Amino acid sequence: MRALIEFQQVCKYYHMGDSTVTAADHISFQISKGEFVAIVGSSGSGKSTCMNIIGCLDVPSEGTYLLDGRDVGQMNKNKLAEIRNELLGFIFQQYNLLPKLNLLENVEVPLMYAGVGKAERRRRAMESLERVGLEDKWKHRPNQLSGGQQQRASIARALVGRPAVILADEPTGALDSRTGREVLALLQDLHAAGNTVVLITHDNSIAVQAQRIIRLEDGRVVYDGPSDAPEAVVIPRAARAKGGAAL
Amino acid sequence: MSILESLELALKNIVSSKTRTLLTMLGIIIGVAAVIIIVGLGNGLEGYVTDSFSDLGTDTLTVSVMSRGATRTIDVEDMYGIVEENSQYLDLCSPTAGMMGSVKIGSDTTSTSVSGVSEDYLAIKNYTISKGRNLQYSDILQRSRVCVVGAYVDQAYYGGSAVGQTLRVGGTSLTIVGVIEQQSESLEEGGADDCLFLPYSTASRLSGQISSFVVTVRSEDTLNESKTALENALYSFFESDDFYTVTSMAQMLETMTSMINILVCVLAGIAAISLVVGGIGIMNIMLVSVTERTREIGIRKSLGAKERYIMQQFVIEAAATSALGGVIGILLGYILSSAASVVITRAMETTLTVAPTLGAVLLAFGISVGIGVLFGYLPAKKAAKLNPIDALRYD
Numbered sequence: 001m002r003a004l005i006e007f008q009q010v011c012k013y014y015h016m017g018d019s020t021v022t023a024a025d026h027i028s029f030q031i032s033k034g035e036f037v038a039i040v041g042s043s044g045s046g047k048s049t050c051m052n053i054i055g056c057l058d059v060p061s062e063g064t065y066l067l068d069g070r071d072v073g074q075m076n077k078n079k080l081a082e083i084r085n086e087l088l089g090f091i092f093q094q095y096n097l098l099p100k101l102n103l104l105e106n107v108e109v110p111l112m113y114a115g116v117g118k119a120e121r122r123r124r125a126m127e128s129l130e131r132v133g134l135e136d137k138w139k140h141r142p143n144q145l146s147g148g149q150q151q152r153a154s155i156a157r158a159l160v161g162r163p164a165v166i167l168a169d170e171p172t173g174a175l176d177s178r179t180g181r182e183v184l185a186l187l188q189d190l191h192a193a194g195n196t197v198v199l200i201t202h203d204n205s206i207a208v209q210a211q212r213i214i215r216l217e218d219g220r221v222v223y224d225g226p227s228d229a230p231e232a233v234v235i236p237r238a239a240r241a242k243g244g245a246a247l
Numbered sequence: 248m249s250i251l252e253s254l255e256l257a258l259k260n261i262v263s264s265k266t267r268t269l270l271t272m273l274g275i276i277i278g279v280a281a282v283i284i285i286v287g288l289g290n291g292l293e294g295y296v297t298d299s300f301s302d303l304g305t306d307t308l309t310v311s312v313m314s315r316g317a318t319r320t321i322d323v324e325d326m327y328g329i330v331e332e333n334s335q336y337l338d339l340c341s342p343t344a345g346m347m348g349s350v351k352i353g354s355d356t357t358s359t360s361v362s363g364v365s366e367d368y369l370a371i372k373n374y375t376i377s378k379g380r381n382l383q384y385s386d387i388l389q390r391s392r393v394c395v396v397g398a399y400v401d402q403a404y405y406g407g408s409a410v411g412q413t414l415r416v417g418g419t420s421l422t423i424v425g426v427i428e429q430q431s432e433s434l435e436e437g438g439a440d441d442c443l444f445l446p447y448s449t450a451s452r453l454s455g456q457i458s459s460f461v462v463t464v465r466s467e468d469t470l471n472e473s474k475t476a477l478e479n480a481l482y483s484f485f486e487s488d489d490f491y492t493v494t495s496m497a498q499m500l501e502t503m504t505s506m507i508n509i510l511v512c513v514l515a516g517i518a519a520i521s522l523v524v525g526g527i528g529i530m531n532i533m534l535v536s537v538t539e540r541t542r543e544i545g546i547r548k549s550l551g552a553k554e555r556y557i558m559q560q561f562v563i564e565a566a567a568t569s570a571l572g573g574v575i576g577i578l579l580g581y582i583l584s585s586a587a588s589v590v591i592t593r594a595m596e597t598t599l600t601v602a603p604t605l606g607a608v609l610l611a612f613g614i615s616v617g618i619g620v621l622f623g624y625l626p627a628k629k630a631a632k633l634n635p636i637d638a639l640r641y642d
Contacts, residue, residue, distance in 0.1 A: 057549060096542070114551065
């Protein structure tokens with residue numbers, strides 16, 4: 001089966017004044033359709049870089065990133081915007097709902113950029129809100145809702161375009177543990193329904209909710225395997241050297 | 248994403264920050280209102296001048312003879328001859344002789360204007376006699392000591408019974424034989440009705456110099472040809488063009504109108520500067536708005552907005568703000584124009600009205616939208632170029 005997401009020796013360099021920082025150092029992995037993968041790493045491990053590249057917000061400096069067989073590194077900004085609209089659904093730590101729009105309008109935004117007509121947009125956005133149990137709150141503005149509800153609304157927005165990949169960047173980071181668990185359960189539901197979910201987190205206890213863990217450290221992959229293997233949650237070497245406080 | 252959806256979004260944003268939008272629009276409002284008022288005032292002025300001139304007759308040519316007492320001059324008979332020769336173009340003719348001396352009525356000395364003219368002069372000027380009779384050819388021939396006076400002289404000095412009375416011009420006693428119908432709306436000293444006409448032959452005996460001739464043309468349509476014919480005839484008479492000038496009221500009207508137009512253009516140009524300043528104000532606010540909404544732009548981009556959608560959204564918002572300012576400015580311009588008309592009419596007792604034209608209104612609106620697009624472009628470009636990763640991280 002062809003991989004949905006394929007990283008081939010992906011490198012990313014940032015230039016900071018005179019020095020060059022290597023954020024991703026020859027990262028290679030494949031994610032197939034229907035997988036639930038957590039990309040784990042502490043701050044500075046390169047997981048944000050990975051998430052930006054997977055999300056087509058950035059392109060690799062070197063190496064190849066194939067999304068659904070298409071070489072994203074060769075695309076221009078407009079093409080990337082199209083790919084984001086078509087294939088990706090984002091869930092952010094800070095929900096990132098538009099404060100001036102109500103929930104329904106927020107969920108409609110990706111469809112608007114996809115050129116879907118108004119009536120169809122309404123219908124699909126409402127469906128999506130029903131999926132996360134917020135259909136009766138569609139008229140509310142984001143600031144009238146709790147954090148958990150806002151995150152569910154942002155999941156509805158991520159789902160509405162029927163993306164190939166749902167990309168969740170620390171989706172529970174701003175939530176208390178109970179609502180965090182609810183959101184994770186929702187992600188697991190989505191996975192069970194056949195969606196591909198990529199979860200980016202620094203938190204091992206969140207990461208183990210996924211099927212598979214890709215652990216990054218200093219821009220390199222240090223573990224790639226099932227989440228229930230004992231090595232999956234092992235304390236990273238670098239962190240252990242500093243006293244193991246990272247966990 | 249269609250233009251209509253962008254417009255809807257833009258209006259939502261405009262409504263959600265009313266005070267800021269109003270302040271942003273202020274420059275455009277003032278600029279548009281000023282342009283409309285000034286152009287309207289210019290129109291009113293032009294109309295007023297046109298009316299005044301057409302009272303004087305736009306079918307007349309005036310020949311001014313410059314070289315009084317010089318080697319060559321033209322006498323009345325020669326002038327009549329020229330008019331006769333060009334009778335396919337020229338119709339009536341009258342010399343006008345300016346008089347220096349003052350008019351004495353009883354013991355009063357007046358500032359009445361005195362001219363020596365022919366019997367055709369009143370017809371040329373479209374004046375009609377309300378009492379008594381006009382000057383006659385025989386008066387000219389006999390150098391009769393008679394005159395016709397304006398309605399002001401009749402009313403102010405004779406209580407409406409001037410015919411048959413006498414007055415003195417430069418020491419010579421003249422009998423009033425007729426009164427001219429009232430010309431202006433109100434009788435006042437020094438006005439159009441404070442006048443006196445006597446035969447030019449009498450006037451030239453009384454020290455009056457024939458300084459010009461008034462000639463009417465057969466048709467206003469051939470005014471320019473008629474003027475050329477007259478000029479050619481005068482040139483062949485004087486064998487030089489240094490001694491006379493021919494002016495037509497229509498041409499003077501044109502000159503006046505073009506002067507007014509230039510004035511209006513200059514003033515409107517100055518007013519338009521405030522439109523530019525207003526545009527810069529819009530640009531400034533849009534730049535601030537782009538910074539404030541960086542995160543929104545990042546979110547929209549992550550959800551698949553192409554650069555051109557972001558661009559479109561900001562340009563349309565700037566244009567909508569500016570256009571709204573334009574509409575308010577137009578309304579304000581109309582209100583102030585009406586107010587100005589009332590004030591001017593009351594204060595100056597004239598019929599000058601400030602009349603905004605549809606053209607000016609459309610132009611002002613077009614310019615304000617154009618300014619919005621023009622000055623919205625830079626901020627929109629900035630917004631469209633934002634890197635989505637940085638924009639998403641922005642607080």
